[in-house]
Amino acid sequence: MNKIGITALVPPELIFACGAAPFDVNNVIPASRKYPGNKLCAWTAIWKEMLIKKEITVDSLIVVAGGDCHNALVDGQKAAMSGIPTHFFFYPFDGDLEYLESQLHRLSGFLGGIRSPEVLKKIQELKKQGQMLDKKRCRGKLSSAEAFRILISFSDLTGDLAGFSRAISALEEKDIDVRNRVALIGVPPIYHDFHEVAQTLGLHIVFDELPYEFIRHGGCDIKEMARDYCGYTFAMPLESRIDFLKKELRKRKVDAVIHYTQFACHHMLEDEVLREKLDYPLLTIQGDLPGNTPQQIKLRLEAFREMLDRL
Amino acid sequence: MIGLDLGSTAAKMVWIESGEIKFRITPAHNWKELVEGIDGDEIISTGYFRNSVPHRASLTELTAAVYGVRHYFPDAEVIVDIGGQDTKVIDVRNNNFIINDKCSAGTGAFLEFVANYFRIGLEELGPMHLNARRIPDINNTCGVFALSEMISQLVGGYSKEEVIAGMHYAFARRISHMVPEARSIVLIGGTVKNEGMVAALRNILEKEVLIPDEPQIINALGALEYYS
Ligand code: SF4
Numbered sequence: 001m002n003k004i005g006i007t008a009l010v011p012p013e014l015i016f017a018c019g020a021a022p023f024d025v026n027n028v029i030p031a032s033r034k035y036p037g038n039k040l041c042a043w044t045a046i047w048k049e050m051l052i053k054k055e056i057t058v059d060s061l062i063v064v065a066g067g068d069c070h071n072a073l074v075d076g077q078k079a080a081m082s083g084i085p086t087h088f089f090f091y092p093f094d095g096d097l098e099y100l101e102s103q104l105h106r107l108s109g110f111l112g113g114i115r116s117p118e119v120l121k122k123i124q125e126l127k128k129q130g131q132m133l134d135k136k137r138c139r140g141k142l143s144s145a146e147a148f149r150i151l152i153s154f155s156d157l158t159g160d161l162a163g164f165s166r167a168i169s170a171l172e173e174k175d176i177d178v179r180n181r182v183a184l185i186g187v188p189p190i191y192h193d194f195h196e197v198a199q200t201l202g203l204h205i206v207f208d209e210l211p212y213e214f215i216r217h218g219g220c221d222i223k224e225m226a227r228d229y230c231g232y233t234f235a236m237p238l239e240s241r242i243d244f245l246k247k248e249l250r251k252r253k254v255d256a257v258i259h260y261t262q263f264a265c266h267h268m269l270e271d272e273v274l275r276e277k278l279d280y281p282l283l284t285i286q287g288d289l290p291g292n293t294p295q296q297i298k299l300r301l302e303a304f305r306e307m308l309d310r311l
Numbered sequence: 312m313i314g315l316d317l318g319s320t321a322a323k324m325v326w327i328e329s330g331e332i333k334f335r336i337t338p339a340h341n342w343k344e345l346v347e348g349i350d351g352d353e354i355i356s357t358g359y360f361r362n363s364v365p366h367r368a369s370l371t372e373l374t375a376a377v378y379g380v381r382h383y384f385p386d387a388e389v390i391v392d393i394g395g396q397d398t399k400v401i402d403v404r405n406n407n408f409i410i411n412d413k414c415s416a417g418t419g420a421f422l423e424f425v426a427n428y429f430r431i432g433l434e435e436l437g438p439m440h441l442n443a444r445r446i447p448d449i450n451n452t453c454g455v456f457a458l459s460e461m462i463s464q465l466v467g468g469y470s471k472e473e474v475i476a477g478m479h480y481a482f483a484r485r486i487s488h489m490v491p492e493a494r495s496i497v498l499i500g501g502t503v504k505n506e507g508m509v510a511a512l513r514n515i516l517e518k519e520v521l522i523p524d525e526p527q528i529i530n531a532l533g534a535l536e537y538y539s
Contacts, residue, residue, distance in 0.1 A: 299371055306370060
């Protein structure tokens with residue numbers, strides 16, 4: 001089975017259906033302890049370096065460029081120049097269904113066409129289970145760290161449907177003391193222990209914005225996928241994303257919001273709008289290099305918790 | 312019960328005796344002397360090393376600042392805590408805070424750097440500033456690069472006093488970017504003893520700047536008040 005690197009959300013069901021296994025190149029980064037030489041955002045810089053040095057080996061690469069990240073567009077081209085067959089995938093900004101459908105057809109063409117349509121139903125089933133997990137941690141029946149570990153892996157379903165299904169089944173229910181219900185919005189933190197740290201400091205993360213996108217979309221054919229993935233909030237205008245967030249935050253009865261931003265990432269520019277439009281106590285943090293959650297970030301989380309306790 | 316603020320440069324201890332606030336301050340590495348004979352159960356700790364000392368309870372310096380400042384200024388809107396390694400701005404009205412701990416410009420470390428360059432004590436910066444007749448423009452927002460600007464102003468004919476005043480203004484401008492709209496701000500932290508820096512801040516912020524009597528012990532006092 002060909003291993004296909006992806007740099008952000010690309011419908012993994014389509015890759016599986018084309019008989020290949022997706023591999024989200026971001027998922028190795030938080031625990032990588034890599035400090036890249038030439039960088040803006042550490043996420044793209046690290047996967048680019050690891051791909052070029054063949055520390056991550058893939059048969060080909062899909063770079064999500066349009067509607068997502070320009071750093072990825074440039075670093076993706078550098079990876080392509082090293083000889084990796086690379087395809088650039090673009091989301092429409094304006095929700096143009098036909099455009100997304102044509103992008104999915106082009107992607108399917110790059111991957112050699114759909115060969116195993118039967119996996120599509122199976123993946124839909126797994127995503128339903130993902131949604132159940134998400135609900136469980138919201139009710140305090142699952143730790144946010146365990147839930148996050150599974151949810152973030154829905155971008156590529158670890159490239160192994162049977163193994164991933166087993167990992168989901170292995171999760172055990174718990175009773176978690178959920179006091180400060182926090183939504184984590186923005187790109188995921190680059191620190192591998194962030195959810196554990198938040199939990200020990202008394203913050204229970206009941207919503208992970210981006211991983212939620214991973215379990216929310218799907219489809220049993222290209223038409224359905226196009227319809228579904230058109231609502232991928234990170235590629236849409238900010239106002240639609242905020243409307244969506246407002247609904248989710250209300251539904252999950254969150255007390256506060258943490259906006260994680262990444263050094264040199266354009267999403268930082270959204271912070272002031274999010275602060276203005278989301279009517280919750282909001283803590284903005286910024287990360288740079290991978291590893292453990294640094295002391296400075298812990299201080300902010302703890303002070304934020306103390307502030308919530310005072311409200 | 313005592314409040315202990317163990318920061319990156321100094322350790323401050325506060326206790327109440329017959330209704331009066333008493334305190335002691337030592338360099339951070341001597342903190343053990345400060346608490347000699349005091350049971351951990353008697354200590355409410357705060358500051359960067361709050362969890363490295365025995366304590367009954369600990370809290371972050373941000374929360375401690377809110378409680379400590381409230382003692383002197385119950386209606387405080389915004390607190391600016393200029394520490395040795397970072398600067399924190401707390402908007403008490405909406406429980407918001409910003410911390411600059413990425414860049415030395417706008418922290419006590421920057422002023423120490425300037426004092427070292429001129430081979431003078433940190434406490435001399437303030438009085439020297441007050442003797443400046445002109446204030447050169449130092450625009451660099453990076454502490455290290457500001458040094459080369461400082462040298463070129465000296466070469467260009469400005470006096471030591473004037474260049475120090477220019478540095479205080481650069482420092483104040485840096486902090487002003489972090490301060491939200493408010494009627495007044497309360498300044499705390501050891502650096503606040505530098506009257507040149509305070510003068511620059513007053514000028515740049517164009518707000519009422521309130522300073523408690525002992526700005527350095529506010530967080531230790533806040534830790535104590537938080538617990539009582
Ligand atoms: S964090 Fe921002 S800059 Fe980095 S890969 Fe993600 S979207 Fe791109």
